[in-house]
Amino acid sequence: xxxxxxxxKHEWVSLEGDVATVGITKHASxxxxxxxxxxxxxxxxxxxxxxxxxxxxxxxxxxDVYTPVTGEITETNQSIVDDPAAVNKDPEGASWFFxxxxxxxxxxxxxxxxxxxxxxxxxxxx
Amino acid sequence: MxxxxxxxxxxxxxxxxxxxxxxxxxxxxxxxxxxVEEHKVTRSNAGLFDVSHMGQLLxxxxxxxxxxxEKIIPTDLKKIKLNQxxxxxxxxxxxxxxxxxxxxxxxxxxxxxxxxxxxxNDFKIIKxxxxxxxxxxxxxxxxxVALQGPKSSEIxxxxxxxxSSLKFMNGNKFSYNDKDIYITRSGYTxxxxxxxxxxxxxxxxxxxxxxxxxxKPIGLGARDTLRLEAGLCLYGHDINESTSPIEANLKWAIxxxxxxxxxxVGYNKIKSDMNGSLARLxxxxxxxxxxxxxxxxxxxxxxxxxxxxVTSGTFGPSVNRSIAMGYVKLNFSKPGTKVLxxxxxxxxxxxxxxxxxYKKNYVR
Numbered sequence: 001x002x003x004x005x006x007x008x009k010h011e012w013v014s015l016e017g018d019v020a021t022v023g024i025t026k027h028a029s030x031x032x033x034x035x036x037x038x039x040x041x042x043x044x045x046x047x048x049x050x051x052x053x054x055x056x057x058x059x060x061x062x063x064d065v066y067t068p069v070t071g072e073i074t075e076t077n078q079s080i081v082d083d084p085a086a087v088n089k090d091p092e093g094a095s096w097f098f099x100x101x102x103x104x105x106x107x108x109x110x111x112x113x114x115x116x117x118x119x120x121x122x123x124x125x126x
Numbered sequence: 127m128x129x130x131x132x133x134x135x136x137x138x139x140x141x142x143x144x145x146x147x148x149x150x151x152x153x154x155x156x157x158x159x160x161x162v163e164e165h166k167v168t169r170s171n172a173g174l175f176d177v178s179h180m181g182q183l184l185x186x187x188x189x190x191x192x193x194x195x196e197k198i199i200p201t202d203l204k205k206i207k208l209n210q211x212x213x214x215x216x217x218x219x220x221x222x223x224x225x226x227x228x229x230x231x232x233x234x235x236x237x238x239x240x241x242x243x244x245x246x247n248d249f250k251i252i253k254x255x256x257x258x259x260x261x262x263x264x265x266x267x268x269x270x271v272a273l274q275g276p277k278s279s280e281i282x283x284x285x286x287x288x289x290s291s292l293k294f295m296n297g298n299k300f301s302y303n304d305k306d307i308y309i310t311r312s313g314y315t316x317x318x319x320x321x322x323x324x325x326x327x328x329x330x331x332x333x334x335x336x337x338x339x340x341x342k343p344i345g346l347g348a349r350d351t352l353r354l355e356a357g358l359c360l361y362g363h364d365i366n367e368s369t370s371p372i373e374a375n376l377k378w379a380i381x382x383x384x385x386x387x388x389x390x391v392g393y394n395k396i397k398s399d400m401n402g403s404l405a406r407l408x409x410x411x412x413x414x415x416x417x418x419x420x421x422x423x424x425x426x427x428x429x430x431x432x433x434x435x436v437t438s439g440t441f442g443p444s445v446n447r448s449i450a451m452g453y454v455k456l457n458f459s460k461p462g463t464k465v466l467x468x469x470x471x472x473x474x475x476x477x478x479x480x481x482x483x484y485k486k487n488y489v490r
Contacts, residue, residue: 033160034162037417037441039470055470057418057441059350059351059440059441059443060155060161060347062418081416088160
């Protein structure tokens, strides 16, 4: 598995072969607060980079989840739909959101590495 | 006008508060443990809320004051006992609600607790109604904190001797560091608890005394989930200038004598609502799944007729499910009625429910 890449919309991507696993970052989960509802895209759906691909709601508000890559949804994580609070516990591990069979690997080059993302998140957290 | 801060602002900061602007004040929305944890600790132990942004209006006067106030406040102010509190409201001529409030009879006259966003307008309305016969003071030298939860009485008794004998919706004067403070047994969480009016210069010291005893500070986020579980209205959302108290299912708050006699602003609407022209009612709404139905979500009948609107909705940490309240046409207001909620373009099944979602434990 490759290193994670991060988007400005606070999603992470991890690529294995041509399948990208996508979730929300730890920083995003902390900003959201207690997650109480998750909606994921349907399997087989084609999604566009930076297009809306899910919803995550905390006690405070609803937020859209975007996909940082283009492709077809091959799998979604039902466990976070059944137990939304799991998103706060392990956002960058077991609580991934969906997998995308990607079309264009170069899309990942436009994303940030961990150090750059952390800097970005810190600057944009207020 | 810049954003205002309460006397506890620096203390909140030291406790790890995240702030949001609310009604012109920088208020803590949550602390480090998060809304769900703060909610649960209030239900199981005790939580401390800074509500100093709310208006504390002292009106000084005698029996004439009760007579004059009854013209704008639909509760029985002639029968109210010394130190007794009543939930009531200020209304416009159309029977809409300008604000909801708690009015308490005190030795000097009445103390009215007002919503932060409405307090300056309320002051004008009350001042206009009373003229110059009575002294009105919005007490900026006083803070207001709420201690809420099943352990509140036991904990507060250690600092303020005698408070455990107060009954729900009753208050009294107590002493703290040789200064007068006023405490009522009341709140906005569905739990037993107290609201403490205390001079600004003493409030931090007082708050610290409670925090060292294990009381957790609670932000506006959990205050909202707690009040919603308890079925209590949030002004500006569940009630406003175009909802009448009868539509809002708050008929209980209008004293029987006042309902029959009238003689207050907005009575015509109350009377017609009670005499068969009521068209909609505030109800609880229980979504069947996990979907959260927030303010503005449309409510439909099973036959897809639009029948109402959600005014508040969230996840209820103690009932462990999605909860909401809103207004529906009267013939769909019976608990158990199946309805549909439109969220992000999709319809979800829900049931009309009784309020509150969470049963209270008040000390009467």
